[in-house]
Amino acid sequence: xxxxxxxxxxxxxxxxxxxxxxxxxxxxxxxxxxLGDIVHNGKEVARLEKLGLDSISKEKYxxxxxxxxxxxxxxxxxxxxxxxKKNNIELIDATCPxxxxxxxxxxxxxxKRHKENGQVVxxxxxxxxxxxGLNGQTKHNAIIVENTNDIQKIDMTRPxxxxxxxxxxxDQFKEIAGVITEKIKPNVDVEIKDTICRQVSxxxxxxxxxxxxxxxxxxxxxxxxSNGQYLFSVSKKExxxxxxxxxxxxxxxxxxxxxxxxxxxxxxxxxxxxxxxxKEWISDNFD
Numbered sequence: 167x168x169x170x171x172x173x174x175x176x177x178x179x180x181x182x183x184x185x186x187x188x189x190x191x192x193x194x195x196x197x198x199x200x201l202g203d204i205v206h207n208g209k210e211v212a213r214l215e216k217l218g219l220d221s222i223s224k225e226k227y228x229x230x231x232x233x234x235x236x237x238x239x240x241x242x243x244x245x246x247x248x249x250x251k252k253n254n255i256e257l258i259d260a261t262c263p264x265x266x267x268x269x270x271x272x273x274x275x276x277x278k279r280h281k282e283n284g285q286v287v288x289x290x291x292x293x294x295x296x297x298x299g300l301n302g303q304t305k306h307n308a309i310i311v312e313n314t315n316d317i318q319k320i321d322m323t324r325p326x327x328x329x330x331x332x333x334x335x336x337d338q339f340k341e342i343a344g345v346i347t348e349k350i351k352p353n354v355d356v357e358i359k360d361t362i363c364r365q366v367s368x369x370x371x372x373x374x375x376x377x378x379x380x381x382x383x384x385x386x387x388x389x390x391x392s393n394g395q396y397l398f399s400v401s402k403k404e405x406x407x408x409x410x411x412x413x414x415x416x417x418x419x420x421x422x423x424x425x426x427x428x429x430x431x432x433x434x435x436x437x438x439x440x441x442x443x444x445k446e447w448i449s450d451n452f453d
Contacts, residue, residue: 167422167425167426167427167428167448167452167453168426168427168428169427169428169429169430169445169448169449170380170427170428170429170430171429171430171431171438171441171442171445172372172373172376172429172430172431172432174369174372174373174376174431175369175373175430175431175432175433175436175441176432176434176436176437176438176441177205177434177435177436177437177438178262178363178365178366178434179262179365180239180262180263180264180265181205181239181262181434181435183239183260183262184204184205184236184238184239184260184262185204185205185210185214187236187258187260188200188204188214188217188219188236188258188260189214189217191234191236191258192214192217192218192219195218195234196218197218197220198218198219198220198234198236198258199220199222199227199230199233199234199235199236200214200219200220200221200222200235200236200238201222201224201227201235201236201237201238201242201246202221202222202223202224202238202240202295203221203238203390204219204221204236204238205238205239205388205435205437206388206390206391206392206393206394206433206435207387207388207390207391207412207433207435207436207437207440208388208389208390208412208413209388209412209413209437209440210388210435210437210440213437219236222235227246227249228249230253230255231253231254231255232253232254232255233255233256234255234256234257234258235250235255235256235257235258236257236258236260237257237258237259237260237261238260238261238295239260239261239262239265240261240262240265240294240295240296240299241261241262241265241266241269241295241296241299241300242261242298242299242302243298243299243301243302243303243306244302244303245302246302261299262332264332264363264365265296265299265332268300268329268332268361269299269300269303270303271329271359271361272286272288272300272303272304272308272329273303273304275327275329275357275359276303276304276305276307276308276327278327279325279326279327282324282325282355283324283325284324284325284326284327284355285308285309285320285321285324285325285326285327286304286307286308286309286326286327286329287308287309287310287311287320287326287327287328287329287346288300288301288308288309288310288311288328288329288330288331289311289312289328289329289330289331289334289338289339289342290310290311290312290330290331290334291312291331291334291392292310292312294331294392296331296332296333297310297331300329300331311342313338313342314341314342314345317342317345317346317349320346322346322349322350322351322354323351323354324354325354325355325356326346326350326354326355326356326357327356327357327359328342328343328346328356328357328358328359329359329361330359330360330361330362331362332361332362332363332366333362333363333366333392333393333434334362335362335367335370335396336360336362336367339360339362343358343360346358365434366393366434369397369434370397370400373397373400373401373404373431374400374404376429376431377401377404377405377408377429377431378404378405379427379429380405380427380428380429381407381424381425381426381427381428382407382408382409382421382422382425382427382428382429383401383405383407383408383409383428383429383430383431384408384409384411384417384428384429384430384431384444385397385398385401385408385409385410385411385431385432386411386412386430386431386432386433386436386440386441386444387410387412387432387433387435387436388412388433388435388436389412391433391434391435391436393433393434393435394410394432394433394435394436397431397432397433398410398433401431405429407421409421411444413440414443414444414447417444417447419451422448422452428448430444430445
């Protein structure tokens with residue numbers, strides 16, 4: 167049986183940087199707090215927890231003093247930094263550079279639009295860590311839209327600056343932007359800012375080509391990963407014999423009946439070692 171791992175799958179550079187920052191710090195200490203799961207992959211979180219990483223909630227963070235806390239790639243709103251300054255918390259800031267740049271742009275647009283009685287609109291998933299951080303740049307006054315149904319929240323008579331969560335699909339962003347452009351009243355200023363990370367979005371065409379080559383696809387990702395859910399939908403559409411798994415225990419041997427070729431791929435939050443583990447399981451069971 168031929169088994170191949172997609173070389174374009176696995177951690178994006180933002181996640182790689184955050185995990186390296188955690189590992190480097192854990193070589194010096196036996197415990198490190200991380201604000202939220204460092205990555206939306208349970209297996210990788212469990213691996214790092216064994217090294218001493220402790221994923222903490224926002225509620226717990228705002229009770230801490232005199233310690234170190236890692237900020238993951240998704241970024242944080244300003245109040246997280248303000249609390250750290252007041253309570254002697256050393257922040258190890260692993261916010262993705264792409265997200266940091268986007269935060270600055272959103273902040274600048276909010277200051278501009280606020281003076282004009284305008285609006286900052288962000289296309290993204292409500293409650294997602296990156297969205298919380300971005301919305302914080304607007305003092306939590308941004309309008310968050312998840313789909314075209316949410317566009318009714320926008321006042322089409324007031325200026326608009328539209329941004330996107332870095333990991334959202336480009337086609338959906340274009341659809342949102344198209345509806346806003348269509349509905350905006352004449353002579354009202356609208357800025358469309360495509361802020362989707364190309365390292366993430368470019369995975370779609372590569373993934374389509376990869377999954378089409380195999381009899382069976384095992385898509386490996388954490389259940390919490392929105393990027394994983396989206397990329398899996400792309401895989402399933404291109405190759406209906408695609409199966410979503412978070413760990414090797416979820417693999418069903420019946421999937422391999424009549425199968426000669428297997429492709430293994432994953433999300434931007436999927437560790438390479440986990441995909442290698444899946445490949446090894448197949449070799450142990452079918453070679």
